Amino acid sequence: MSERPALPTTGRLRSLLRHNETGLAGILVLITVIAAVALPAFRASGNPSEILDNASLVVIVAVGEYLVIVTRQIDLSTAATLGLSAYLTGELVGSLHVGVLGPVIGIVASLGLGAVLGLANGLLVERVKMPAIIATLATLSIYSGLQVVATHGSQLYADQLPNWLANIVSESWVGLSPLVWAAVAVTAVVTVVGRRTAWGRDLYAMGSNPEAAGYLGIRTSMRTYQVFAACGALAGFAGLLYAGQYGNVDATAGNGFELTAIAAAVIGGVSLFGGSGTALGAALGALLLTEIENILALLKISIFAQQTLQGAAIVLAVAGYALISRRLDRPTRRHLGTAEDREGAPAAAPAAHSSAQELRA
């Protein structure tokens, strides 16, 4: 609650409910408990850690996507960035024999490659003034074309990878695999940066009201470059981990990832209207999505029904968040409730904009 200074204090419960993450974590626990009781296969040893392993890449990309979405932008190119990075940085670290420096080089290279690809998105959006959805649609085409060019009809094989990378799933550090720790670290860092720093507050301000953010002296262009670069960097990092987790990387690696990551963020309460949500929420959303997939696979509900259920889950989630936040707003601020007020980012919007926002919302 303390992290949301703009909120009117209207009771402990209401404030707690405002934290989408609380509700999300509750749902996650509930589903886990039910599944564990009803499904013997679900509690089988190994399964919980597998869910975490499988969620990790989605978590990392979704957290990156959160940074972009919170400024009211979007990035559709993450899948191709991930795939390109998986092949190129996987091949790079596979060809190096530099001992302990290997991981450092791999991480820096994957972050760097992703950041460059992400920055290109940022430039298209901010300098060429292309709508983000179109700019990143175009770069999705270009990057995935480059992916085929880069792999030149071959692929990366598991035995080409150095041990530290090949073992990121099978090793265990204090009960969790290095892969999961990477996801935890990314989530923790971005959550803190997003909610506790001036930089993070800038993003919420931009997402809530772009014009007002400019008037407030926020360097919106710079922030736009930065969030796209950061989102790309995390997708690039996820690419390196993809190589380690799956061993085999061909030109199709990462296909379809962009929508999964966006779906995870949306389920995690990151609003596509901008200005609301947290990295932790996006991560929990990814975890929830993966857990549901796991349970459906174990239940052996036909894969065909799975798509329907997952699609319905996305719609229900956005509808749920919208209804909850509107319900909570009603008693205190009947017609003034703007998106930023609801979600707790700095309330900088002039009144006229508020109603425009509400109309659009």
Next chain:
Amino acid sequence: MQVLKRWRLLATAGAAIVVAALATLLAVGGATARVAHRASGTTLFMLPKFTGVPPFTQADQGAAKVAKAYGYTLKYGGPTTGSATQQVNFINNAAAAGDKGLFISADNPAAVSPALNRARAHGMKVVSFDSDVEPNARTVYVEGTTAASIAQTELNMLGSQIGYKGSFVILSAQATDSNQVLWNNVLKQDLKTNKKYKHMKLLAIVNPPNDGTPAAVQYTQSIIQKYPTMKGIIAPTTVAVAAAAQVVKQQHLCSKYVVTGLGDPQQMKPYVTSGCVKQFALWSFSREGEVAMCTMHYVLIGKVTGKEGQTYTCPDGLGKFKVGPQGTVKAGNAEVFSKKNLKAFTF
């Protein structure tokens, strides 16, 4: 101020255009290098399900070798991801460009067939390979090996490792993949009719929602959770068998579950070397490409029309081939790989 901004915007727009154009040129340059030697004479086109994966690259290389010997020019190209509509675009382009023959591995057999028939009416011959189209939309289908031998090889590889006794699961590809459906059905039939397999029990055929590695990994995990007492997994796709091997290796379950199926030797090498996978099988895609090209030659000169019983001989020691029922030609046999012969092997 305003003017300055405008110029900056213009400059950036210009820069973006230049970069985009450069990227295009780069890609185009790389792509044209492949077909730059477009000579006069007969041009043929090979259209895989999608480009950028080793098996199709190998088929292309095999076909290109034989094409050269015959004096044909072979072009190779296709969608970057599985897409029937994109494949149809390539079919049309090939026919419009005047290519005389098309090799196709169909992403969706039914959907490409009308376009193939239009192209054939336009004077193009069609030979399908790897994944067949509708029989009325091509002259001949060159299959890597027969469905019957695939099913039998799979059952024997698993059976020999579990004493022909115990339950297993098939981890297949997308439910729409017609090849997989055919092979799995033949396998089910074998289980029922062949006494040798009467103590082997198929628990389930699992189809992941897509053909990617992550989905295959996830479904392998689910299979292990759901059927902990099974003896093994048969995965009749290169993606799934490698994914299954990766999972049992990561979970240190190599001694508990047998993983076998149709795998790419280079991809499977690490799992075989570490002893996690004992056996897997595959036919040579390169050979399939060679035979397809040789068959195409006989189709073009009119010696092969797809009628059952026609025979022809291919050069370079490929051997003698015979058109089977429904215009199907078997290119070779599935080879079973283990630690012993894997080292010496290069496709």
Next chain:
Amino acid sequence: MRRLRPIRRWESGLIALLAIVTVAGAITHPALLGIYNLQTMALNNADLALLAVGVAPVIITADIDISIASMLALCGVLMAKLWTDGMDIWLAIAVAIALGALLGLINGLFVVLLELPALAVTLGTMGAYTGVAFLILGGQAIINLPQSLVTLGSGNIGATQIPISLVVVLVLAVLLAFVIHLTSYGRSLFAVGANRQAALFSGIAVVRVRLIAFVIAGVFSALAAVLYVGNYDTAQATIASDQLLPAITAVILGGVSAYGGTGTIPGVVIAVVLLAVLQAALGLAGLSGQAQTIAVGAILIIAIGAGAGINAVSGLRRPRRPAISEQLGSG
């Protein structure tokens, strides 16, 4: 009127680009303008054209619908399934079109009445609709559809070389263009897209206008399904999933602003033709699939970048300051 100027400019630009691509392509390979190529190009882009013009009104109102390809698949699957179950094919087509309207309405109700982001809602319904198509048919395909449907999707008019589907597309596009550009509904559509608040204050039924746009997208997806199933003689749950991105690309390339409020149907049609010719020209020149993929992305950037550049030079301000991706503000 000021709004119209840059639009006309845009379409002139597209036509110029089309001319350049056509001439360059025809020089590289004369077959580009051969009857066979023109015919197959028309056949295989008919469904894409309907998807693109159908979703244009939604984007004009500053919403988005990414479930169009899934609606196509579901409508196509239902149509074929009803036919195999013994229904008359024309009745099945009618039911499919009604289903399209219903699916579009569902999208619209979530987005407009519940005030949810269109991108999130249609991302969800995209999965749900495809899932239902899978529930109906499983992994199977229905082939060998009735001759009347196949003729509609892939046949020619009488003894001419003109595909029937080309005429169908043109008629439907003209019809839609009339509705969008010459009726009061069309004027409301642009008003809502340009400034939703102002539209509301000037008495426009914003909710109804947006809902109808979603229904149009659904109906046109169903119409596209009819041509698709007729042309490919196949109905399957996965059909056309690869048509979503090209359709959106064509709409944007056609001059419909993702920020809403601008765009024309003729522009979108020209863009579809441009993309088709570009693809054919590159393919005939022997370029690989990845080169084509990259080229489509590049041309999108070039077109939008050039548009921004021209605006910068001529000092024409964009219709509205692009308040950092309004397309997400409502999509």
